[in-house]
Amino acid sequence: MxxxxxxxxxxxxxxxxxxxxxxxxxxxxxxxxxxxxxxxxxxxxxxxxxxxxxxxxxxxxxxxxxxxxxxxxxxxxxxxxxxxxxxxxxxxxxxxxxxxxxxxxxxxxxxxxxxxxxxxxxxxxxxxxxxxxxxxxxxxxxxDTAFHHSMPEYAYTYGLPYELCQRLGLRRYGFHGTSHRYVAERTAALIGKPLEASKIITCHLGNGSSITAVHNGHSVDTSMGLTPLEGVVMGTRSGNLDPGVLTTLMEQEKLDGPALSALLNKKSGLLGISGVSSDCREVEEAMDKNKRAKLAHDVLCYGVLKYVGSYAAAMNGVDAICFTAGIGENSPGLRSWICDRLGFLGVAINEEINGTRSKADRFISTPDSKVAVVVVPTNEELMIAREAKRLTSNN
Known part of the structure; x- marks a missing residue:
């Protein structure tokens, strides 16, 4: 087929x-x-x-x-x-x-x-x-949003008037669902646990980034929201902001809706903080000489760290943490920054293996790490093909 x-x-x-x-x-x-x-x-x-x-x-x-x-x-x-x-x-x-x-x-x-x-x-x-x-x-x-429909109501509900949310469909939807599903399945296979009996945190980190808690094969929380703007800082997207920042920008900078959207989606994130680039590779290359580049990198790492910690709490534990997508697969420095601060979970990684580039699925955690840490190249296209086959092979 x-x-x-x-x-x-x-x-x-x-x-x-x-x-x-x-x-x-x-x-x-x-x-x-x-x-x-x-x-x-x-x-x-x-x-x-x-x-x-x-x-x-x-x-x-x-x-x-x-x-x-x-x-x-x-x-x-x-x-x-x-x-x-x-x-x-x-x-x-x-x-x-x-x-x-x-x-x-x-x-x-x-x-x-x-x-x-x-x-x-x-x-x-x-x-x-x-x-x-x-x-x-x-x-x-x-x-992209379908995988996250399994989130419980308390995880996707915003603190706005309930009737308004119902009328306009305002809720956390989440994105990158095809990627999160694929790498969660691969991670469960790597650690030798049934997906239906596992607690996995998947970190899809690229120009757009999201983190998802996958409990027993189902998404129970994710960092992106109504749009792909919520969550950690990204290439040009701001990520999480106090809503008061938005009203202040509109009032002080006289920004209308389209101008505010352009600022948040196209001029913020790694690019806005560093002033160097929206590309994490270029930001990392500039870190030694540019304080703003280092700050941008650390803001991203800290954001991922907080989500990993909160999702471990949401699932009452975690079996594995998976890094995927352009940054997740190719930035050993980012993985080290995050994993070095997860000692309270019993996370320990092998820095030599972590620093070795590979396109294969691999463990970067040590054998005695209480939580497995893996790098899994995503394959959204294969997952889409599988879905197409599943729904049409009997036609």
Whole structure:
């Protein structure tokens, strides 16, 4: 069974072609600058890298060009994919699972742009494009928020008037759910415990970051909220703020809603604190000579540390802590900063192993550590492909 996984952005389209018989990625890549001049597509197909300079007026042109490359390589001219899985950022209050896309599902995805104006319209565009190019092929929406629908009401409820929250759907939804689910399953396998009888804290740390408490296979709390802005500081996002900061900014800087949103989402976080970069690698490189860079790094580490501690309390213990995504997988300094302060949980890591770069799942904790600490490269695309197979293989 061949599954095409698509992740549509406003001017980009990521793709993965997965052979589900062996769960092997045959091709992956991205089309960028869609609707903009100097567009291009880059890919890795069966280990061979390629790039095509191509102006693409819309997502349909991009996907058609991607499929042309695939049909000249891994797919024959007459072979098609069996299903298409789409990453959708926000599923709102109603989608607690992946869904086969119907006109009603697509309509609701578009209406949920209220919560994710930068993401859901792009996802809907990607879905419509795939429906046009693959008529009759089942399409599946996999929601970033779905995994977190298992949170108890007390964990997702905001301290606002209850009727207002009900009317507007204001609650903690959480994001990166596909990643958290994947790495939690891998972590349980690594430590040799059934997922259904484990307490795992997953730290998805990248340009966007979130931490999740996974108790017996279910998300019971997560750091992102109504939007991906809540939680720890990120590349350009502020993370948690006293709401009074927002009213002060609006009053003193005369900011309206869009200007405030731009400040919080695009000019804050590591970039705003350090003044150096939104890229954690560049921030870490500047730490020795730049106090603000070190401060930005420490603010991020401290934020993760607090969530790990609070989630250990929320689950009344923890079996394993997992680091994943760009920063989580590639920053030994960040992992050391956090784990060195978790001695009260019995955490101990092997600094030599922690400092060794690898793309494989691995333990960085010592054999006598009371809590396992692992690094697991995430694979959201495989999880989306699995969901697409689960919902369509009987069709």
């Amino acid at each position: 061949l599954i095409l996984v698509l992740n549509a952005g406003s001017s980009s389209l990521k793709f993965n072609l997965v052979d589900m018989e062996e769960e092997k990625t045959l091709a992956e890549g991205i089309a960028e600058r869609i609707g903009i001049s100097e567009g291009f597509i880059r890919w890795t197909i069966q280990g061979e890298k390629g790039r095509l300079e191509l102006d693409m007026a819309n997502h349909k042109k991009a996907l058609a060009a991607i499929m042309e490359q695939l049909k000249h390589t891994v797919l024959g001219e007459d072979q098609d994919v069996d299903a298409v899985g789409h990453r959708v950022a926000h599923g709102g209050p109603n989608f607690g699972d992946s869904e086969v896309i119907t006109p009603a599902v697509l309509k609701e995805i578009e209406e949920l742009a209220f919560y994710a104006p930068l993401h859901n319209p792009a996802s809907a565009s990607g879905i419509r494009t795939a429906q046009e190019l693959f008529p009759g092929v089942p399409q599946v929406a996999v929601f």
